[in-house]
Amino acid sequence: MTVTLAIDCMGGDHGPSVTVPAALDFLRADRDARIVLVGRPEAIEPHLGTALATFGERLRIQRASEVVAMDEPPALAMRNKKDSSMRVAVNLVKEGEAQAAVSAGNTGALMAISRFVLKTLPGIDRPAICSTLPSMRGQTHMLDLGANVDCSPEHLLQFGIMGAMLVAAVEHNERPSVGLLNIGEEDIKGNEIVKQAGELLRKSGLNFYGNVEGDDIYKGTVDVVVCDGFVGNVALKTSEGLAQMVATFLREQFSRNLFTKLAALFAMSALKGFKRRVDSRRYNGAALLGLRGVVVKSHGSADVFAFEQAIWRAAEAARNRLIDRISERMMERERSEA
Amino acid sequence: MTVTLAIDCMGGDHGPSVTVPAALDFLRADRDARIVLVGRPEAIEPHLGTALATFGERLRIQRASEVVAMDEPPALAMRNKKDSSMRVAVNLVKEGEAQAAVSAGNTGALMAISRFVLKTLPGIDRPAICSTLPSMRGQTHMLDLGANVDCSPEHLLQFGIMGAMLVAAVEHNERPSVGLLNIGEEDIKGNEIVKQAGELLRKSGLNFYGNVEGDDIYKGTVDVVVCDGFVGNVALKTSEGLAQMVATFLREQFSRNLFTKLAALFAMSALKGFKRRVDSRRYNGAALLGLRGVVVKSHGSADVFAFEQAIWRAAEAARNRLIDRISERMMERERSEA
Numbered sequence: 179m180t181v182t183l184a185i186d187c188m189g190g191d192h193g194p195s196v197t198v199p200a201a202l203d204f205l206r207a208d209r210d211a212r213i214v215l216v217g218r219p220e221a222i223e224p225h226l227g228t229a230l231a232t233f234g235e236r237l238r239i240q241r242a243s244e245v246v247a248m249d250e251p252p253a254l255a256m257r258n259k260k261d262s263s264m265r266v267a268v269n270l271v272k273e274g275e276a277q278a279a280v281s282a283g284n285t286g287a288l289m290a291i292s293r294f295v296l297k298t299l300p301g302i303d304r305p306a307i308c309s310t311l312p313s314m315r316g317q318t319h320m321l322d323l324g325a326n327v328d329c330s331p332e333h334l335l336q337f338g339i340m341g342a343m344l345v346a347a348v349e350h351n352e353r354p355s356v357g358l359l360n361i362g363e364e365d366i367k368g369n370e371i372v373k374q375a376g377e378l379l380r381k382s383g384l385n386f387y388g389n390v391e392g393d394d395i396y397k398g399t400v401d402v403v404v405c406d407g408f409v410g411n412v413a414l415k416t417s418e419g420l421a422q423m424v425a426t427f428l429r430e431q432f433s434r435n436l437f438t439k440l441a442a443l444f445a446m447s448a449l450k451g452f453k454r455r456v457d458s459r460r461y462n463g464a465a466l467l468g469l470r471g472v473v474v475k476s477h478g479s480a481d482v483f484a485f486e487q488a489i490w491r492a493a494e495a496a497r498n499r500l501i502d503r504i505s506e507r508m509m510e511r512e513r514s515e516a
Numbered sequence: 517m518t519v520t521l522a523i524d525c526m527g528g529d530h531g532p533s534v535t536v537p538a539a540l541d542f543l544r545a546d547r548d549a550r551i552v553l554v555g556r557p558e559a560i561e562p563h564l565g566t567a568l569a570t571f572g573e574r575l576r577i578q579r580a581s582e583v584v585a586m587d588e589p590p591a592l593a594m595r596n597k598k599d600s601s602m603r604v605a606v607n608l609v610k611e612g613e614a615q616a617a618v619s620a621g622n623t624g625a626l627m628a629i630s631r632f633v634l635k636t637l638p639g640i641d642r643p644a645i646c647s648t649l650p651s652m653r654g655q656t657h658m659l660d661l662g663a664n665v666d667c668s669p670e671h672l673l674q675f676g677i678m679g680a681m682l683v684a685a686v687e688h689n690e691r692p693s694v695g696l697l698n699i700g701e702e703d704i705k706g707n708e709i710v711k712q713a714g715e716l717l718r719k720s721g722l723n724f725y726g727n728v729e730g731d732d733i734y735k736g737t738v739d740v741v742v743c744d745g746f747v748g749n750v751a752l753k754t755s756e757g758l759a760q761m762v763a764t765f766l767r768e769q770f771s772r773n774l775f776t777k778l779a780a781l782f783a784m785s786a787l788k789g790f791k792r793r794v795d796s797r798r799y800n801g802a803a804l805l806g807l808r809g810v811v812v813k814s815h816g817s818a819d820v821f822a823f824e825q826a827i828w829r830a831a832e833a834a835r836n837r838l839i840d841r842i843s844e845r846m847m848e849r850e851r852s853e854a
Contacts, residue, residue: 312761313761314764324699327699327706327707328708359750361662361745361749361753369666372746391749391753392749392753392754392757393753393754393757395754395757396757397757397760408699408747409747411729412699412730412743412747412751413750413751413754415729415730416731416734417730417754417755418731419730419731419734420733420758421758422731423651423652424759424762427790427793428790431786431787432783434786434789437785441782441786444778444779444783445782447775447776452765455765455769456761
C-alpha cells in the first residue's frame with residue numbers, strides 16, 4: 179500500500195547525515211513508499227547523491243528554513259519557529275500530503291507542535307508517548323513515557339485504549355493484553371489513582387490482564403503496559419542506565435588482558451547474537467498517540483539503522499489505520515456510555 | 517566493636533537452611549559479633565552442627581513458636597502472630613538485647629511489625645526502605661523502595677536525610693550527595709510534589725545535587741537517590757526484570773551450539789568477572805530507615821552468600837551509630853526551625 183512519510187531531516191543529534199541516508203535506505207527497501215525530506219535543502223542535498231533521479235516522484239525535498247534546537251523550550255519553538263523542519267513535517271500530515279511524520283528532534287517541542295497542529299482525537303484528553311521495549315517473549319509497548327506527569331484514572335484508561343490499538347495496528351494482534359503498572363499484583367495495591375484506573379480498565383472491554391510490576395515489562399507478561407508519564411520515564415531511563423552499565427562492564431571484562439581479548443574474538447558470534455537481541459536501535463521509534471495523525475519520535479542519538487527503524491514504525495502505523503482504530507474505539511466507547 | 521544481631525531464621529523462601537549457615541559464616545568472619553538465632557529450635561538445630569559449642573556465648577537460640585508466611589497480610593501477621601520469629605527478633609532490638617534485626621521475610625509484615633514495636637524516630641513521619649544498587653562508580657543508595665506510595669515533599673526530604681545518614685554510617689562518607697529522582701534535570705521538571713521537595717532539599721543543608729534521572733542510578737551520579745515508594749519500586753523491579761532478561765539472553769547465546777559452548781569455556785574468566793560485578797547478591801540487604809532500631813530486610817530468595825551480606829549491612833549500620841545519626845540530624849533540624 180502506498181504511504182507517504184514526512185521526515186524532519188534537521189532533528190536529532192546528527193541531522194541530515196543520519197536522517198537522509200536512513201530515508202534512502204528505507205525507500206530502497208519499501209518500494210510502495212514515498213518520502214518528503216523536510217529541512218534546509220543546502221543541508222540535505224549533500225547527502226542525496228543521485229537519489230532524486232533514482233527515486234523520481236517517490237522522493238522530494240520540502241524547504242523549511244528553521245530548526246528547533248534540541249534544548250529549546252517547546253513554547254518558544256511553537257511561537258517563534260513557524261517554518262521549522264519539525265513544524266513543516268507535521269503540517270504535511272495535517273494537510274494530508276503525508277500519512278505520518280518522523281522526527282529525532284526535541285521531544286517536548288514535537289509533542290507541543292503535533293498537538294497544536296494536528297489536535298487530539300475526539301474523546302482523548304492528552305496524547306501519550308508509547309515506546310517499544312524488548313522482552314523475553316518479543317516486545318512490550320509501554321505508555322506514557324513522559325508526556326504526562328500527573329494522570330487521572332481516566333487518562334490511564336485512554337492510554338490503555340491507545341496502546342492496544344497501536345499493537346492491533348502494527349503487530350496485527352487484535353486482542354492485545356493490557357497491564358497496569360503497579361507495585362504488586364493484588365487489586366488493592368498502589369495509590370488511589372492506580373486503583374481507580376484498574377477499575378476503569380476492568381470494565382473497558384479491553385483484554386485487561388490486571389496489575390503488572392516493573393519486571394513484567396521485560397518478562398513480556400502483557401503486550402501493553404500502562405503507567406503515568408513520570409513512572410514510565412523513570413522506568414525507561416533506569417533501563418537505559420542499567421543497559422549501559424552492563425555493556426560497559428562486559429566490555430571491560432573482555433578487554434582486561436590478552437587472554438580475555440582472545441576469548442572475546444573466540445566468543446564473537448555469541449556476543450554479537452547477544453548484542454543483536456538487546457540492541458535498543460531495533461526498538462527505536464516512539465509513537466505519539468492520541469493525535470489526528472501519525473507522528474513518530476526517534477531517539478535523538480539515533481544512527482542510520484536506528485532512524486530507519488523509526489521510519490518503518492511510522493509506515494506500519496499509517497498503513498494499518500492506527501488513527502482510525504483509535505478513533506473508532508473512542509466512538510464505540512462514547513456510544514456505549516450514552 | 518561488639519555487636520549483637522537478631523536473625524529471623526524462619527523468614528525467606530528457604531528459611532533456616534539459608535539463614536543459619538549464613539549466620540555461622542558471618543560469626544566465623546566477624547570475631548566481635550554475636551548472633552541470636554530466632555525461630556523454632558527444632559528447625560534451626562539441624563543446621564547448627566557443632567556451632568553452639570564452637571561459638572560459645574557468641575551464639576544462642578531464642579525460641580519463637582510462629583512463622584509469618586511470605587504472603588500473609590501484614591495486619592494479620594501483627595495481630596495474630598505475637599510469637600513469630602520476625603516479631604521476636606524485632607523485640608530483641610527494642611529491648612536492647614540486640615543492636616539490629618535481619619529478616620528475609622514478608623516485607624510488609626516486617627515494616628508493620630518494626631514500626632509498631634520500635635516506633636519511628638522523633639521528626640520522622642514514615643519509615644522508608646533503602647536499597648543499595650551497583651553503579652559505574654561503586655554503589656547507589658535509593659529510597660523509598662515501596663513502603664510509601666503517596667509521599668509529600670516533606671516525606672521526600674526526610675528520606676533524603678535518612679539516606680544521607682545511612683551512607684555516612686556505612687560508607688564513612690560524611691557529606692554524601694543526594695539527588696531527587698525526576699524526569700529531567702531542570703528545576704521546573706516533574707510534578708508539584710517533586711518540585712516542592714526539590715526546594716526543601718535545596719534549603720536542607722544536605723549536599724543536594726539537584727534532580728537526577730533514572731539512568732543516573734547506575735551512572736553513580738549521586739550517593740543517594742530519593743523518590744516516592746511507587747516510583748522506587750517500579751525502578752527496582754524494572755531493573756530486576758531487565759537484568760534477568762540480559763542474563764537469559766547471554767546464556768542462550770553461549771549455549772546455541774557446540775562452538776559457542778566452547779567459546780563460553782574460553783571466555784569463562786571474563787564472564788565470571790562480569791557476573792561478579794553485577795551480582796545482585798552482593799547488594800542484598802535493604803535498610804528500614806526512620807525507626808528506633810536497625811532492621812535490615814533481605815531478599816526473600818536470598819542464598820547463603822546473599823543473606824550473609826544482609827547481616828554484614830546490619831552489623832555495619834549498628835556499629836556506626838545509624839540511629840543516633842538520623843536522630844541527631846532530625847534534632848538539629850528542629851532546633852534550626854525553632
